[in-house]
Amino acid sequence: MTVPRNLSLGLFFAALAVVGLATPGFQLLAVNQHLFLAVNVLALNFCLGLGGQISLAQAAFAGLGAFGSVLLHDRFPEATLVIVPAVVLGTGLLAAMLSRPMERLGEGFLAMATLCVSLVFTNLVLTLESVTGGSAGHMANARLALPLLGSLSGDRATFFCFAGLLALGSYIFLALRDSRLGRALAACRGDAQAASSLGVDRAAVRSLSFGLGGGLSAAAGVIHGHYTGFISPEQYHLELSLKALLFLVIGGPGNLLRPILAALVLETAMSWLSVLGDARTLVNGLLLGAALLAGYWRASR
Amino acid sequence: MLALYLAQIVNSGLALGAVYGVMALGFSLIFSASRLINFAQGELLLLGGLTIMSLAGVMQLPPAAALLAAAVAGFLLGRTLFSTTLGLTLRATPLRQLMLTVAASLVFQGVAILCWGKNPLMPPRLLPLPDLRLGLFFLGRDTVTALALAVAAVIVLGLFLGRTRLGRALRATSQNAVAARLQGVDTVFCHALSFALAGALASLAALAVGPQTGLRYDMGLGLGLKGFAAATIGGYTSLGRVFAGGIILGLAEAAMVLTVSGEFKETAIYVLITILLVAAPREHDERP
Numbered sequence: 380m381t382v383p384r385n386l387s388l389g390l391f392f393a394a395l396a397v398v399g400l401a402t403p404g405f406q407l408l409a410v411n412q413h414l415f416l417a418v419n420v421l422a423l424n425f426c427l428g429l430g431g432q433i434s435l436a437q438a439a440f441a442g443l444g445a446f447g448s449v450l451l452h453d454r455f456p457e458a459t460l461v462i463v464p465a466v467v468l469g470t471g472l473l474a475a476m477l478s479r480p481m482e483r484l485g486e487g488f489l490a491m492a493t494l495c496v497s498l499v500f501t502n503l504v505l506t507l508e509s510v511t512g513g514s515a516g517h518m519a520n521a522r523l524a525l526p527l528l529g530s531l532s533g534d535r536a537t538f539f540c541f542a543g544l545l546a547l548g549s550y551i552f553l554a555l556r557d558s559r560l561g562r563a564l565a566a567c568r569g570d571a572q573a574a575s576s577l578g579v580d581r582a583a584v585r586s587l588s589f590g591l592g593g594g595l596s597a598a599a600g601v602i603h604g605h606y607t608g609f610i611s612p613e614q615y616h617l618e619l620s621l622k623a624l625l626f627l628v629i630g631g632p633g634n635l636l637r638p639i640l641a642a643l644v645l646e647t648a649m650s651w652l653s654v655l656g657d658a659r660t661l662v663n664g665l666l667l668g669a670a671l672l673a674g675y676w677r678a679s680r
Numbered sequence: 681m682l683a684l685y686l687a688q689i690v691n692s693g694l695a696l697g698a699v700y701g702v703m704a705l706g707f708s709l710i711f712s713a714s715r716l717i718n719f720a721q722g723e724l725l726l727l728g729g730l731t732i733m734s735l736a737g738v739m740q741l742p743p744a745a746a747l748l749a750a751a752v753a754g755f756l757l758g759r760t761l762f763s764t765t766l767g768l769t770l771r772a773t774p775l776r777q778l779m780l781t782v783a784a785s786l787v788f789q790g791v792a793i794l795c796w797g798k799n800p801l802m803p804p805r806l807l808p809l810p811d812l813r814l815g816l817f818f819l820g821r822d823t824v825t826a827l828a829l830a831v832a833a834v835i836v837l838g839l840f841l842g843r844t845r846l847g848r849a850l851r852a853t854s855q856n857a858v859a860a861r862l863q864g865v866d867t868v869f870c871h872a873l874s875f876a877l878a879g880a881l882a883s884l885a886a887l888a889v890g891p892q893t894g895l896r897y898d899m900g901l902g903l904g905l906k907g908f909a910a911a912t913i914g915g916y917t918s919l920g921r922v923f924a925g926g927i928i929l930g931l932a933e934a935a936m937v938l939t940v941s942g943e944f945k946e947t948a949i950y951v952l953i954t955i956l957l958v959a960a961p962r963e964h965d966e967r968p
Contacts, residue, residue, distance in 0.1 A: 433775060480958045486774050487717035488957055491908055495954040498905075502947040617901070621782055628779045657798070661790025668764070668783035675772045 391636055392546055399538045407534035411606065413646045414541035415441075418599035419623040420630075420642045421548045425592035427624075428633040429556060430585040431568030432478065433486050435620040436493040437596045439500035442615025443470045444597030445604025446504065446511060452521035452605070459523050467598045474593020475586040482582045497617045504612040516611030523605050537606040544602065548595050549635055555588070556633075564588055568633075622646070629670045645670060687817050689934045695823040695892055697930020698830035701923040702885040703907025705837060706878030708916040712854035713874035715774065719781040720761055721907055722900025723788035724879045728754040729886025729895045730796050733803035746806035750883045758879020761788075762872045770868065785900060792897045803890035826888035833884055834923050837877070841919070850874060906933075909953040912960070 402410065419437045426434045447466040455462065481492050504511045511517055523531040531540055555561045563584045566574035575581055604610045626645060630638025649666065652659050703721060710718045732750045735741060741749060764787075765780040772780075805821070809828060812819040819827070841847035852860035853870040861867050886895070889903070906929060914925030932952065936945045 427775075484957060487711075487715075487778060488912075490778065491717065491905070491912075492954050492957040494905070495950040495957070498950045499947055499954070502950065506943050506947055625779055625782065628776055632775075657793050658790065660786055660793055664783050664786030664788075664790055668780060668787065671776060671780050671783060672768060675769050675776055679771060 387636060388549065391640075392542070395542050395545075399535060399542060404534040407538050409647075409650060411534060411537050411541060413643050413650075414538065414545065415599055415603045416619070416622060416626070416646055417639045417642045418541060418544050418548060419596050419619060420626050420638050421545060421552065421635075422592040422595035422599070423623045423627050424552065424632060424635070424638060425555075425588045425595065426478075427627060428638075429552070429561060429564045429568070430588035431564075431571070432482070432585055432589060433490045433624070434493045434589065434592065435490055435617065435624060436474070436477070436496040436500075437592070437623050438615045438617055438619035439497045440470050440474055440593040440596035441600035441603065441619065442500055442504070442612070443473070444600030445610050445615060446517075446600075447597075448523075448601040449517065449519040449521070449604045449610050450510065452519070452523075456521040457524070459525060463523065463598075463601055466601060467594050470597035471590040471594025475590030478586040478589035479582050482585050494617065494620070497620050501612045501616055512611070514612065516609055516613075519605050519608050519610055521605070523602070531602075532605075537602060540602045541599070544595070544598055545639070551591065552635055555591070560584060560587070625667050625671075629667075629674055631674070641670070683816055685938055689931060689938055690817050691819055691823050691934075692937075693931035693934030694819065694927065695826045695888075695930070696933060697910075697927035698823075698826035699885050699889045699892075699903070699926070700906045700910040700929050701926025702830045702833055702881050702888070703903060704910035704914060704922045704926045705833065705919060706881040706885075707904075707907050707911040708914070708919075708922045709850075709874045709878050709881075711911065711916055713850065713857075714766055714871045716766060716777050716781070717908065718761075718875075718878065719778065719904065720765075720785035720788055720900075721878065721882055722902070722904030723785045723792070724754065724757055724761065724882035724900075725886045725889070725903055726792055726895060726897070726900045727757055727788050728879065728883025729803060729890045730792055730801070731757075732806070732883065732887065733801065733890065733895065734796075736804060736806055741806065743807050746887070747884070750887050751880045754880040754883025754886075755876045756879070757788075757883070758876040759872060761879065762875035766871060766875070767868075770871075789897055789900065796895075796897070798897055800894040800896040802894045803886075805891045806887055822888075822892045825891070829884055829888050830923065830926075833881055834919055837881075838919050846873070905953070906949075909949075909956065912953070912956060 398410065399407070419441060423434055423437050426432045444466055447469070448462055451462045451466065452459070477496060481489055484492060505513050525531065531537070563574070563579045566577065566579055567581050567585055571581060600615065607614070626642040627638045629645070630641035645666070649663055652662050655662055703725065706721055706724070707718065710716055728750060731753045732746060735749055736746055761784055765784050766777055769777055769780060805825070807825050807829070809821055809824045811821050812824050841851055849860065849865045850870045850873060852863065852865055853867045857867045907926070910926035910929045911922050912925070913928055914922030916922065933945060933949055936948050940948060
């Protein structure tokens with residue numbers, strides 16, 4: 380069973396590499412936005428797919444990564460090697476800490492609590508205008524730079540950064556899922572009370588998966604923030620969290636490839652809908668509703 | 681000076697709180713009957729309010745007819761929401777049902793954008809109630825309208841749930857759907873009824889909030905979330921407590937605007953809601 384899974388993963392990343400090499404640079408702009416979303420879908424899969432915890436805070440974690448890295452690079456432009464791990468780890472720790480008191484909340488209440496976390500982030504960015512630029516946003520002048528690789532700028536370099544992050548995230552996801560910790564998480568997802576009675580420290584294991592998801596979103600935010608050259612609360616708004624959750628539900632939480640493919644395919648289809656103008660919101664809703672219903676009917680047959 | 685501040689907090693807090701309270705009643709009706717958190721509750725308010733605004737503009741509705749039209753329009757919208765979400769996926773996971781309400785909210789928002797555009801619209805005051813002075817406190821006509829609508833909604837809903845056969849069937853479904861079904865209650869019909877009643881309540885809330893803040897295509901999420909928070913404060917079971925939750929939230933919000941700052945208000949309210957959800961989990965541990 381392992382071979383087909385590895386084969387499909389290998390094929391997916393090979394196809395992704397071909398897309399990155401063959402697509403003209405300027406056309407990668409839209410692809411990179413979809414990859415940013417796909418990394419967030421994978422990040423959410425750590426929380427929901429492994430730990431059974433819904434989260435609408437992925438946008439806030441991605442935003443923390445973007446704002447943290449860009450603002451710190453403004454002060455220390457040469458310190459990428461220190462800033463990026465610090466921002467990613469810091470956000471992951473924050474996510475893990477937030478997860479602990481929320482661990483006992485049921486699905487709907489957890490959705491609402493994490494939705495509030497997302498809105499708190501957006502409103503804080505708007506309120507702290509002198510630091511963040513508020514609704515007007517903030518220019519990201521400094522580029523990410525690594526000692527041997529140099530500046531990580533441009534469409535193609537960003538594409539491979541996102542693809543690399545997706546590959547790393549997928550590796551960690553699979554390694555975690557197949558480990559003892561992954562089985563503890565699966566037990567929490569299946570029946571939280573039974574897992575507790577078997578001695579699983581639910582709050583601890585779930586905060587780890589939540590923290591990993593938060594850290595991965597933050598890493599995606601770091602790349603995205605420097606890539607776009609401009610950060611604003613609009614880019615890391617609740618819509619990003621909702622989209623990530625929708626695509627994960629459509630693809631199936633716990634599956635690795637299907638949610639990522641759902642994000643890439645459906646988001647591409649939805650971006651083509653921009654020609655519809657004001658009708659776009661309605662068609663987006665219909666498309667997502669149809670995908671959710673199709674998944675339900677397929678599963679119930 | 682302090683008295684002036686207090687009067688201001690009470691006036692604007694009650695105006696918003698009554699709206700949150702009515703929204704909270706809709707949330708708790710659906711949640712109690714089907715354990716589903718309805719993300720599209722705010723869009724029910726938006727679409728109901730815009731529909732009534734257009735109807736009133738075309739037909740010159742008198743106040744009683746406007747109230748009736750709002751209730752009927754909301755009822756039909758809520759029933760439509762049920763048919764396109766929970767009604768289609770009764771056996772689906774709660775998560776998929778929750779996400780379907782998100783998709784439905786996008787569809788409702790899309791309809792609002794296509795039919796009424798993206799600019800904020802200020803509906804007319806359909807209920808001509810006067811200002812009211814109660815000693816120190818002055819209640820503006822928007823506050824009086826919101827309170828009158830909300831209190832009437834609580835009383836009518838209370839009578840319906842407590843005194844009618846259908847209302848008792850709805851309560852039985854809320855308490856134990858399996859037992860209710862064994863007693864011959866059509867629980868699917870009760871789920872549909874809870875959605876329809878929540879739609880009617882949201883539409884009535886639109887009559888109160890429309891003249892205060894205007895109606896805009898993207899206002900649904902914020903209002904829906906406040907309604908949800910109010911229902912959480914109230915505990916979902918008692919109509920009076922749920923409505924009181926809305927009033928408390930409205931007063932807290934108004935107090936924050938005057939004492940802290942308008943800019944910081946939203947952050948503080950969402951932090952408060954998060955703390956409330958986390959600190960009061962005994963009622964809803966491990967529930968959807």
